[in-house]
Amino acid sequence: MLRILFVDDEPFILQGLSVLIDWEKEGFEIAGTAANGLEAIRFLKNNEVDLILADIRMPAMSGLELLEKLRTEGISDAYFIILSGYSDFEYARKALQYGCMDYILKPVRKTELIAALDKVKAESSLTLRKKEEEALQEKAYFARNLIAIICGKYDQMNLEYVTAKMRTDGGIRYIDIEIDDRNEEGSEYEPPKTEEEKRKLQRLLYQSCLDFLGEDGWHCIFDVSSNERDYDIGLIYCDYMAQEAGMNEQDYLDSFLGSIQEAIKHPVVMFVGNRVEHISGLSESYRTANIARSFQNFHVDGMNQCISWYEEQERTEGRSLLFKASLDDLARAVEQNDKERIPGLVDHLYDEINQNAMDAKLVSLNIDYLLFQLVHLAQAQDPNVNQEEILEFISGSAFDSGTMRGSRMHLKRFAEEYADYLSQIRGKTIRGGVLGEVEQYIREHYSENLTLKELGQNYYINSAYLGQLFRKTYGVSFKDYLNNYRIEMAASFLLHTDMKNYEIMEKVGYHDLDYFINKFIAAKGCTPARFRKKCRE
Structure with missing residues (x-):
């Protein structure tokens, strides 16, 4: 409703x-009246x-003087x-x-x-759309700069642009916020199953974070991870947030978590x-x-917390509580792909844990030590494999079954799959041929719901x-490679057809118009409509 003033x-x-x-x-609401320009x-x-x-003629101040x-x-x-x-033209000329x-x-x-009034409404709608487009472009550009800093690939220009938009007083933490889809036994919440359901819930989560942060909304960023399985929200937490709310850090995050969970009516984890x-x-x-995210998959039920903290220095203090010999034996068996010994070594480790009646926190400490060992093993096999990629494997592909986190069966399955993973890192002869076939498959099926998991199954590769391999060969993740190809095809449709945005969106494999437009802006620097107009001009 547009507001109008009569004078x-x-x-x-x-x-x-x-x-x-x-x-x-x-479509108008009368906001008020005035007897002259001064009023x-x-x-x-x-x-x-x-x-x-x-009115054009009034005492004290005329309409033209007011304008x-x-x-x-x-x-x-x-x-x-x-x-x-x-009807004097001179009046009209001055007004215009x-x-x-x-x-x-x-x-x-x-x-x-x-x-x-219809003319005013049309102009107002056009101005509003322009402002929304500019806001989308500004948000997308800001996200690119902030993600560059998050990934450690930034320069002074990135830092200056980001710090001009958001406060960074005091200490800073990165906090990953996600829907808790672990489907705990007895839970009243049904985790989202389809990609569309996950994306919809992710958008609700993002909006609830913005609502909680208010003026600090720039600290919240949508879709940080390059892993297509992740539907994450990134929060750049600064010390002043808790201080200005009159809370300590833990209480502030508890309050944040409670607020967004209440807003979306679904469990959330930080x-x-x-x-x-x-x-x-x-x-x-x-x-x-x-x-912290990767290790949480291994935490037993007693450690099932909604906020998972990770402090490397604190964790080293308890090394004397480790079953180091058993953990090292298991790591060696994984490195050697010795699947005959892995189940027995896992059983031995859990027997030691049970005999010592260790609590959930100490169990997690032992699992964390094992994961550190396995991360180093992968990096030793191939120095070009970065830690984030290894953690993506740990947090993703090893946990597709319904086995309980922290159970023997869970650890056995993970250890065997990780042994295969290390073996494939060693055997790089598959690289060229398989990637060529996968690339061709993407070109033929880019509009479908492609995932690395399905491609791996089709071409018999982890x-x-x-x-x-995608990241090393093409310099981008599989998700970014697929997005880039879809955007290029969308650009082609914009140039050579008169299809609407939503038609092109569906044609190239997207199901959310806002998401499609944001991805297009990030790749091309403008909205699809502006791209089409600029190229045709």
């Missing part, structure tokens, strides 16, 4: 305008309106329509000079007024990275948040390792 020194004119048409039906200015200093309907003052002093950029009993939308002669006819002193060190906090 006229004749009360019966003001009354007549208010009943001349059904303003609500036409109008006083009103506008405390009230916002979208349209001003003013000139509003524009030259920047008091209001509301649309302006002049009402006048004079200051951006007057229309010039209507008295007595005002209903049809003429409605036509002028993975908290190490605290760093400056935003330039954000990639370290991001790395440790990923480790999906996590296939993802690493």
Whole structure:
């Protein structure tokens, strides 16, 4: 509903305008009235309106003087329509000079007024769409700069742009926020199953985070991870947030978590990275948040927390509580792909744990030590494999079954799959041929719901390792490679057809128009509509 201000020194004119048409039906709300330009200015200093309907001749300040003052002093950029009993062209010329939308002669006819209002509504809609496009572009550009810092691939320009948009007072943590889809026994919540359901819930989660943060909404970023299985929200937490809320860090995050869970009516989990002193060190906090996320898959029921913290320095203090010999034996069996010994070594480890009646926290400590060993084994096999890629394997492909986290069966299955993973890292002869076939398959089926898991099954290769081969060969993740190809095909359809955005979106494999437009802006620097117009011009 657009707000309108009437300005006229004749009360019966003001009354007549208010009943001349059904303003609500036409999409307008009468915000107020004023007897002259001075009264109008006083009103506008405390009230916002979208349209001003003013008489041209009034005492104290005329309609033309009001229009000139509003524009030259920047008091209001509301649309302006002049009402006048004079048809002198000079009046109209001056009105148009200051951006007057229309010039209507008295007595005002209903049809003429409605036509002028339709013009205002059309212009207002166009301006709103432009602002939304600009906001989308600005948000996408900001996200690119912030993700560069999160990934540790940034320069001074990235830092300056990001710090100009968001406060970074005090210490900083990266916090990964996700829907908790672990489907715990006895839970009343049904985890999302399809990609569309996950994306919809992710958008609700993102909006609830923005609502909680308010003016600090720039600290929240949509879709940080390059893993297509992840539907994450990134939060750049700064010390001042808890301080200004009068809380400590734990209480603030508990409050944050409770608020967003209540908003989306679904369990949410947070993975908290190490605290760093400056935003330039954000990639370290991001790395440790990923480790907290990966380790959480192994935590037994007693450690089933909604906020998972990871502090590397604190964890080293308990090394004397490790069953180091058993853990090292299991790591060697995994490295040697000795699947005959792996089940027995896992059983031996759990027997030791049970005999010592260790609590859930100490069980997690032992599992964490094993994971560190396995991460180092993968890096020793291939120095080009980065830690994040290994953690993606740990957090993803090993946990597709319904086995209980922390159980013997779970650890046995993971250890055997990780042994295969290490074996494939060693055997790189598959790289060229398989990737060529996969690339061709993507070109033929890019509009379908392609996943690394399905491609791995089709071409008999571990999906996590296939993802690493993509990154090494093409310089981007599988998800980004597929997105880039889809966007290029979308650009081709924009150039060579008259298809609508939503038709092109479905044609190239997307199911959410906002997501498609955001991806297009990130790749091409403008919206699909602007891209089509610019190229055709």
